[in-house]
Amino acid sequence: MLLDDVVEAIVSSRFLIAFTGAGVSVESGIPSFRGRNGLWRRFKPEELATPKAFRRNPLLIWEWYRWRMEIVFNAKPNPAHKALARLESMGLLKCVITQNVDGLHRLAGSKCVVELHGSIRRIRCIGCGYRVEIDSPPREVPPKCPLCSSLMRPDVVWFGEPLPEDEWSRALDYACRADTVLVIGTSGVVYPAAYIPYIVKEHGGVVIEVNIGDTMLTPIADYRVRGRAGEVMDEILKKVMEKLKSS
Ligand code: OAD
Secondary structure, three states: HHHHHHHHHHHHOOOEEEOHHHHHHHHHOOOOOOOOOOOHHHHOOOHHHHHHHHHHHHHHHHHHHHHHHHHHHHOOOOOHHHHHHHHOOOOOEEEEEEEEEOOOHHOOOOOEEEEEEEEEEEEEOOOOOOOEEEEOOOOOOEEEEEOOOOEEEEEEOOOOOOOOOHHHHHHHHHHHOOOEEEEOOOOOOOOOOHHHHHHHHHOEEEEEEEEEOOOHHHOOEEEEEEOOOHHHHHHHHHHHHHHHHHO
């Protein structure tokens, strides 16, 4: 059975990492970007997720982010986030590399998390670079920097912007060391993030894809598990625990 082979691959891995995307948080009530109910079906990325759009209309961008922050701050980790945190605490999973900005992996208890696209739980000054964590959406938007009074923006990566250098180099380091990668809930179309599974594959590693459908990464997957991330990861975790107990 496919899931038994996946569990065997996980249990016998030497350096397992996870690479996650918006699909891992869908069961927490956070919409993904592409697909039937995706955000990019209703909104245009170039009008909302670029530095140019922010310069043109900071209020509009902030209203959109305030709406997304509201969703994220009310969301809770689902069984997929929890299963990954548990696999880490068992010593099996070394790190989660995520494209998500919702912070749910950390909230679930994952300790090693690389956030390639930043965090919606942090804002940053466009003038002096001052950063601050937030635990609710700013009451007044756009917020102003307490140090230099310039506008502050969500500390996320927008289209056309480079990834945070330290996060990217940590991600590359983990990908180069990994012999197995769990690719969960990502369409694999946004680069450079989507290089991560390719790097693992090129180093001779095993690629396990968990997704409700096929993606751009499906052709390099050694195992393709079809289903909702929360349900599949919960099942995988249970089977991993059973296997470890019986061995
Ligand atoms: P996408 O919205 O492109 O893809 C979500 C993936 O999750 C799709 O492959 C779905 O089939 C899958 N999916 C949906 N629900 C699922 C579920 N319950 N269980 C498992 N899989 C499910 O999201 P990302 O790949 O994360 O970038 O998108 C990458 C980047 O594009 C994002 O980080 C964001 C966006 O523009 C930035 O903000 C820079």
